[in-house]
Amino acid sequence: METNRAIHERRSVRRYATTPIEEEVIVRLIDAATWAPSGGNAQTWRFVVIRDAERVRSLRMVSPGLPGPPPCVVAICQDVKAASQRGERLAAERLIYFDSAMAAQNLLLAAHDLGLGSCVVASFHSEAVRMLLRLPDHIEPILLVSLGWPLEEPEAPPRMQEGVIFHERYDTE
Amino acid sequence: METNRAIHERRSVRRYATTPIEEEVIVRLIDAATWAPSGGNAQTWRFVVIRDAERVRSLRMVSPGLPGPPPCVVAICQDVKAASQRGERLAAERLIYFDSAMAAQNLLLAAHDLGLGSCVVASFHSEAVRMLLRLPDHIEPILLVSLGWPLEEPEAPPRMQEGVIFHERYDTE
Numbered sequence: 001m002e003t004n005r006a007i008h009e010r011r012s013v014r015r016y017a018t019t020p021i022e023e024e025v026i027v028r029l030i031d032a033a034t035w036a037p038s039g040g041n042a043q044t045w046r047f048v049v050i051r052d053a054e055r056v057r058s059l060r061m062v063s064p065g066l067p068g069p070p071p072c073v074v075a076i077c078q079d080v081k082a083a084s085q086r087g088e089r090l091a092a093e094r095l096i097y098f099d100s101a102m103a104a105q106n107l108l109l110a111a112h113d114l115g116l117g118s119c120v121v122a123s124f125h126s127e128a129v130r131m132l133l134r135l136p137d138h139i140e141p142i143l144l145v146s147l148g149w150p151l152e153e154p155e156a157p158p159r160m161q162e163g164v165i166f167h168e169r170y171d172t173e
Numbered sequence: 174m175e176t177n178r179a180i181h182e183r184r185s186v187r188r189y190a191t192t193p194i195e196e197e198v199i200v201r202l203i204d205a206a207t208w209a210p211s212g213g214n215a216q217t218w219r220f221v222v223i224r225d226a227e228r229v230r231s232l233r234m235v236s237p238g239l240p241g242p243p244p245c246v247v248a249i250c251q252d253v254k255a256a257s258q259r260g261e262r263l264a265a266e267r268l269i270y271f272d273s274a275m276a277a278q279n280l281l282l283a284a285h286d287l288g289l290g291s292c293v294v295a296s297f298h299s300e301a302v303r304m305l306l307r308l309p310d311h312i313e314p315i316l317l318v319s320l321g322w323p324l325e326e327p328e329a330p331p332r333m334q335e336g337v338i339f340h341e342r343y344d345t346e
Contacts, residue, residue, distance in 0.1 A: 003286040006176040007205045007279050027338070032180045034332055036278055037293060041330045048339045055341060077343075097267055098295055098316070101274035105209055106180050109282070113176040120210060122271055134342040143271065157214045159207055165200070166221045168228060169307040170250075 001113045010108055011156065013117025014067030016148025020051065021072045025114060029147070030074070032110035036102035039095035044083040045103050048075040048133050058132050063124035063144055070119075070146035074107065075129065076100045081138035100142040107145055117150030174286045183281055184329065186290025187240030189321025193224065194245045198287060202320070203247070205283035209275035212268040217256040218276050221248040221306050231305050236297035236317055243292075243319035247280065248302065249273045254311035273315040280318055290323030 030047045038044065050056055050073045059073055060066045066073065078096040086095065104120050111118040121144040129141045174182075203220045211217065223229055223246045232246055233239045239246065251269040259268065277293050284291040294317040302314045 001176050003174050003176045003179040003282055004205070007208050007283060010208070012210055030338055032177070034337065035180050035183070037185055037281070039295060043333045043337075045337070046339065046343070047337060048341070048343055050341055052341055094270055095295060097270035098274040098277075098293075101271040102278040102293075104271075105275040105278035108210070109176055110180060120271075120275075122212060122268060134344045136343065139343055160216045164207060164216075164218070164220060165203055166219065168221070168223055168225055170219070170221055170309065170312055171307045 010112040011154040012119045015151040033103040033107040038099040046077045062128035065121040070148045072147040076143040183285040184327040185292045188324040206276040206280040211272040235301035238294040243321040245320040249316040
């Protein structure tokens, strides 16, 4: 699918078929995620793929926004110990969010390109997710992405047309 | 260009021709950025396009990582007042970073799709950027993206192949 089309047609899909997602598809999506840039090329994301129905159910109990149930959830995590070795204070704070979100956007686009539906969720009980996925202290869950073959084709939500682009300075235009 | 190809071939490009970038190209890139998802569909990003050579020069003085000089810089900002109206504490903290980075990734891919080079920069003197772009208090600069027709074709930096994907739990694989 053309890049421009994938960018414009991707939607947050919240209803999925129960059909499992094949391992090779998952690997392809995570490969796409890892081609996003990362601060200092540190590549400190870690991806935990959850397909066990019982674990997905538990995950949804601590992640109110997680739709579905989806046949698969990818937890985008960060190795905060490795990330902090980039040295800057900023690293521990913002870069892990930037890097995770850019990887997530690649994953969403690659999923849509294959006809998969996806939804990214930022709100969840971090400690509960950590326990469920047995994340050690230095691995922090940042974003959850639900994935599945779509049972809906959501309309495009309205996009802001005005007041988004400014030239040279904010107070002009 | 195929989505998959754009995802894999996009590089951080740091040397640009002086050729200006046309207004319609800029509009197209920012349009792509706005098709990224945003928390609660809040769309609180604001984009300041800087093409004045003198202002780009000033911007680079306070943004050590900004390559070039580029013929254009897009400052991805957030209306933090509007963003905080999403109500959650998380909104003021993380969502503005997630939303900005996902928009940035779309912008980078759309730029590469058109043959443009780009580089995203997270490290800059925030207050100095705020002054240069006359950003009011409620508009926060989050990421800078330099853009230009490329004078280099960087090699792909190495990608981690091992220890990135885990199944069901972090401690298994």
